Amino acid sequence: MTDTPTPNSISPPRQGFSLRPANALNREGWVTAALFLPPALLLFTLFVVLPMGEAAYFSLFKWNGFGTPEDYRGLYNYERLISRDIFKTALWNNMLVILVSVFIQLPIACGLAIILADKIPGGNIFRLLFFLPYVLAEIVAGLIWRFVYDGDTGFIAKFTEWFDLPAFYILAEQDYAMYAILAVIVWKYFGFHMMLFIAGLQAIDRDLYRAARVDGASAWQVLRFVTLPLLKSTMKLSIFFAVLGSLQLFDIIMPMTLGGPSDSTQTMVTYLYNHGFIRAKLGFGSAIGTVLFIICVVFAVVYQKGFFRDAE
Amino acid sequence: MQSEPLDPGLRKPWNFVLLYKYLVLGFVTLLIIAPLITTALGGFKSAADLRTNPFGLPTVWHWNQYTDILLGIDYWRYMGNSMLISAISVFVTLLCSTLAAFTFAHVKFFGKEFIVGYLMVGLLFPVATAILPLFVKVRDMGLLNTYWGVILPTSAFSLGMSILLMRNMFEKLPRELLSAALVDGCGYIRFFWHITLPLSRPILATVGIIAFVASWNQYVLPLILLNSEERYPWPLGIMEYQGEFTTDWHLILAFVTLTVIPAIVVFLATQKYIVAGLTAGAVKG
Amino acid sequence: MATVEITNIEKYYGGYHALNDINVDIADGEFVVLVGPSGCGKSTLLQMIAGLETITGGELRIGGDVVNYLPPKQRDIAMVFQNYALYPHMTVGQNMGFSLRIRRDPADEIKAKVERAAKILNLDQLLDRFPRELSGGQRQRVAMGRAIVREPQVFLFDEPLSNLDAKLRLSMRTEIKELHQRLKTTTIYVTHDQDEAMTMADRIVVMNTGVVSQIGAPLDLYDRPANTFVAGFIGSPAMNFMDGTIQGGKFQAANGSSWALPSDAKVTEGQRCTFGVRPEFVEAGGDVAAKVIVTEPTGSETQIVADMGGEHFTCLFNERIAAQPGDTLKIGADPEKCHVFDIETGLRL
Numbered sequence: 037m038t039d040t041p042t043p044n045s046i047s048p049p050r051q052g053f054s055l056r057p058a059n060a061l062n063r064e065g066w067v068t069a070a071l072f073l074p075p076a077l078l079l080f081t082l083f084v085v086l087p088m089g090e091a092a093y094f095s096l097f098k099w100n101g102f103g104t105p106e107d108y109r110g111l112y113n114y115e116r117l118i119s120r121d122i123f124k125t126a127l128w129n130n131m132l133v134i135l136v137s138v139f140i141q142l143p144i145a146c147g148l149a150i151i152l153a154d155k156i157p158g159g160n161i162f163r164l165l166f167f168l169p170y171v172l173a174e175i176v177a178g179l180i181w182r183f184v185y186d187g188d189t190g191f192i193a194k195f196t197e198w199f200d201l202p203a204f205y206i207l208a209e210q211d212y213a214m215y216a217i218l219a220v221i222v223w224k225y226f227g228f229h230m231m232l233f234i235a236g237l238q239a240i241d242r243d244l245y246r247a248a249r250v251d252g253a254s255a256w257q258v259l260r261f262v263t264l265p266l267l268k269s270t271m272k273l274s275i276f277f278a279v280l281g282s283l284q285l286f287d288i289i290m291p292m293t294l295g296g297p298s299d300s301t302q303t304m305v306t307y308l309y310n311h312g313f314i315r316a317k318l319g320f321g322s323a324i325g326t327v328l329f330i331i332c333v334v335f336a337v338v339y340q341k342g343f344f345r346d347a348e
Numbered sequence: 349m350q351s352e353p354l355d356p357g358l359r360k361p362w363n364f365v366l367l368y369k370y371l372v373l374g375f376v377t378l379l380i381i382a383p384l385i386t387t388a389l390g391g392f393k394s395a396a397d398l399r400t401n402p403f404g405l406p407t408v409w410h411w412n413q414y415t416d417i418l419l420g421i422d423y424w425r426y427m428g429n430s431m432l433i434s435a436i437s438v439f440v441t442l443l444c445s446t447l448a449a450f451t452f453a454h455v456k457f458f459g460k461e462f463i464v465g466y467l468m469v470g471l472l473f474p475v476a477t478a479i480l481p482l483f484v485k486v487r488d489m490g491l492l493n494t495y496w497g498v499i500l501p502t503s504a505f506s507l508g509m510s511i512l513l514m515r516n517m518f519e520k521l522p523r524e525l526l527s528a529a530l531v532d533g534c535g536y537i538r539f540f541w542h543i544t545l546p547l548s549r550p551i552l553a554t555v556g557i558i559a560f561v562a563s564w565n566q567y568v569l570p571l572i573l574l575n576s577e578e579r580y581p582w583p584l585g586i587m588e589y590q591g592e593f594t595t596d597w598h599l600i601l602a603f604v605t606l607t608v609i610p611a612i613v614v615f616l617a618t619q620k621y622i623v624a625g626l627t628a629g630a631v632k633g
Numbered sequence: 634m635a636t637v638e639i640t641n642i643e644k645y646y647g648g649y650h651a652l653n654d655i656n657v658d659i660a661d662g663e664f665v666v667l668v669g670p671s672g673c674g675k676s677t678l679l680q681m682i683a684g685l686e687t688i689t690g691g692e693l694r695i696g697g698d699v700v701n702y703l704p705p706k707q708r709d710i711a712m713v714f715q716n717y718a719l720y721p722h723m724t725v726g727q728n729m730g731f732s733l734r735i736r737r738d739p740a741d742e743i744k745a746k747v748e749r750a751a752k753i754l755n756l757d758q759l760l761d762r763f764p765r766e767l768s769g770g771q772r773q774r775v776a777m778g779r780a781i782v783r784e785p786q787v788f789l790f791d792e793p794l795s796n797l798d799a800k801l802r803l804s805m806r807t808e809i810k811e812l813h814q815r816l817k818t819t820t821i822y823v824t825h826d827q828d829e830a831m832t833m834a835d836r837i838v839v840m841n842t843g844v845v846s847q848i849g850a851p852l853d854l855y856d857r858p859a860n861t862f863v864a865g866f867i868g869s870p871a872m873n874f875m876d877g878t879i880q881g882g883k884f885q886a887a888n889g890s891s892w893a894l895p896s897d898a899k900v901t902e903g904q905r906c907t908f909g910v911r912p913e914f915v916e917a918g919g920d921v922a923a924k925v926i927v928t929e930p931t932g933s934e935t936q937i938v939a940d941m942g943g944e945h946f947t948c949l950f951n952e953r954i955a956a957q958p959g960d961t962l963k964i965g966a967d968p969e970k971c972h973v974f975d976i977e978t979g980l981r982l
């Protein structure tokens with residue numbers, strides 16, 4: 037019964053590709069793909085990809101939205117955009133949001149996560165409470181805080197009254213309105229970032245802490261040398277969300293200031309809406325959209341590249 | 349931080365660290381709920397009461413400010429519009445993304461990675477970048493100021509995240525399950541129907557709820573795509589309302605409170621799914 | 634029931650040559666075990682037979698028909714998986730009847746078949762339970778039940794017992810064997826455990842890194858391994874190997890020991906070769922000296938690892954031997970039970 041023994045060597049690999057009729061499984065794969073993919077692809081192409089391409093196209097025209105774009109202006113819209121002060125303010129405001137998210141919100145979120153990742157009595161209730169503002173609509177958060185900031189009736193009014201100061205309308209102050217908005221952003225979003233950090237903390241093997249303690253590390257040293265380094269990828273993720281969130285900031289601004297006073301609280305998107313949509317300058321607005329798109333994609337690509345390289 | 353003392357016996361009688369923790373938590377809690385509580389109470393106050401006494405309980409409880417809204421038609425119309433738009437958007441999103449995610453997770457075919465990459469582009473930029481051409485497109489399709497005009501773009505922009513979450517989930521199903529089903533005589537389509545779908549109810553719920561919340565709260569798309577108040581979802585409605593009563597804060601606060609309450613109730617009921625979904629989406633980023 | 638003919642089968646994963654010219658003919662009703670170290674391509678071959686992997690080259694026939702391009706459902710096979718692959722949302726009964734339901738068999742017929750299979754496997758009390766409510770052994774039996782209700786032409790098993798504890802594994806072995814004797818369905822069974830292969834198979838196919846090393850009945854493989862790989866893989870504890878040369882009609886090992894040759898060995902004076910002695914055929918009282926390193930008594934047997942010129946040498950005695958580490962044993966072996974292999978190719982001489 038013994039066959040002739042075969043030597044245990046592997047013959048040199050040759051191309052594993054042949055032009056035989058496709059395997060039945062593959063054929064069914066094609067059928068399935070052909071049935072299952074079109075709805076998503078169609079919807080996505082029509083309402084996400086095409087509009088983005090059209091934005092780039094429209095941005096080359098001066099166009100009020102009626103008929104078809106005909107008045108070709110080349111890069112004129114971009115030149116105009118870059119020379120505008122509002123554009124710089126908007127970009128800077130977006131940048132401010134990112135800075136505040138990274139240097140104020142992230143440490144707060146991380147710190148609270150460290151407190152709440154462990155089981156402490158009432159921990160779950162605090163988690164939910166802190167997460168609650170994230171679930172509220174941005175419009176609502178904006179409205180509530182416009183009331184809080186109101187110089188006549190809100191919290192600020194009460195404070196000025198206590199200290200006998202003149203009424204102070206912070207959202208009407210060019211120099212302060214943006215900071216007031218930044219506070220609302222932290223208020224609304226730190227809970228989400230805290231949840232990210234809690235998830236990150238819970239993925240850390242508890243034995244590492246025990247090992248570090250046995251190695252003689254103090255609580256601070258454990259935090260400094262074990263916990264924080266292991267949270268690095270969560271931090272990157274948190275920053276990623278903060279940046280993308282900043283670049284689409286709109287809903288909170290609208291009920292609070294509409295981008296005013298004197299355009300001091302415009303962001304890229306409010307700028308696009310106020311100066312592109314409201315004033316029916318579709319070419320100019322599309323140029324803003326295109327710049328925003330390029331910023332998003334460049335950031336995402338660069339960041340993800342760095343992200344995954346580090347993960348290896 | 350260490351999770352528990354190495355030896356419970358070493359716990360000090362007075363745990364100052366814990367005390368500090370609660371002080372911090374209490375302070376943050378105050379910052380979170382003070383505006384919310386004030387808002388809810390403000391809805392009961394008269395304008396004058398609100399001006400002199402923003403923090404305390406109302407001197408007179410003006411229930412009628414709430415009941416007027418609840419008995420009026422606007423509030424319910426806004427809520428109904430939001431419900432309709434969100435529910436159909438979620439349905440469309442789930443339908444398209446389960447089918448696509450299943451195909452990506454289980455079916456082998458040439459060009460798959462390319463198509464996945466194509467759909468993931470949607471994750472890179474916000475809706476807002478494309479609102480102008482979207483407006484033109486929806487207008488040219490004759491869908492301006494219709495529910496479908498809002499629903500379709502809403503679903504389209506939530507596809508990327510849904511597909512990502514669901515594909516991750518589908519890929520976690522043991523590969524042997526597909527093998528077993530193929531041997532048992534299923535094709536891909538029957539495997540999808542008999543095995544994948546019944547096993548994915550939790551992820552469908554998660555993705556559905558997240559898409560629902562996003563759509564329920566959204567402002568930009570309806571703002572540019574709807575122009576008659578008849579069709580406004582509640583975020584547009586509330587802006588309309590506050591435009592009408594600019595300085596009558598007590599009325600605005602009552603309206604705000606009435607829109608927040610359902611959101612909080614739903615959030616508490618579904619928080620497991622929401623938190624799981626958001627952080628799971630985060631893991632893959 | 635059917636024959637399975639595997640002819641010149643090849644498998645490439647991209648540039649990686651996973652299976653190289655596999656040829657196995659399986660008779661109707663035969664129980665064939667594919668055995669080999671993990672990663673050698675057993676599962677790949679089984680999945681190709683099932684239709685779950687594409688076949689890069691060669692021909693696969695089931696019941697005489699070429700099935701290379703048929704999907705799994707048209708091959709009339711059933712398969713039992715290592716992790717059972719039970720559908721978590723279906724009861725035991727639904728799991729077992731699922732393939733029949735897909736086939737659109739009438740409901741009462743499905744019920745009857747499921748009940749019959751359940752009775753054979755002692756699952757009749759569990760039909761309404763869900764897989765998560767079952768023990769490992771019960772899940773394993775459900776997986777088998779799912780296979781047998783179909784009355785397929787061929788059963789395929791992929792390491793079905795490796796998730797069970799040692800005791801359960803032994804009893805399930807017997808159960809599978811009994812089942813085969815009762816149903817007489819052609820069976821291809823994959824395992825990495827040579828003991829399982831030896832006890833269950835009508836015929837064993839030993840595989841090594843993508844090629845078939847030897848095919849034969851269990852005892853043939855044990856008695857006449859075709860090469861050093863099979864010789865070392867089959868049998869436990871593993872065979873002792875020594876390199877050396879033929880001198881004066883005897884094998885002179887490099888470690889200093891000297892052994893008589895089996896009478897059928899085709900060797901020439903001065904040839905360099907590898908000599909193999911199974912531990913269980915080592916006898917006390919020969920002229921080879923070995924220094925005891927470890928003694929491992931199990932009660933009925935004594936296993937001794939000894940040092941022979943710097944190499945380990947394992948002996949298994951059927952009696953109790955009171956040897957201490959450091960003692961020197963005198964051992965030998967019946968030459969007819971020893972093996973000689975070519976030192977270069979590893980082939981039997």
Ligand SMILES: Nc1ncnc2c1ncn2[C@@H]1O[C@H](COP(=O)(O)OP(=O)(O)O)[C@@H](O)[C@H]1O
Binds near residue numbers: 649673676
């Ligand atoms: N889908 C695949 N793609 C690439 N290589 C694979 C794939 N499946 C298996 N292999 C490789 O083929 C070899 C044989 O695998 P397998 O048949 O699973 O081994 P066994 O079941 O004998 O342990 C392994 O080296 C494995 O890494």
Ligand SMILES: [Mg+2]
Binds near residue numbers: 672676677792
């Ligand atoms: Mg295997």
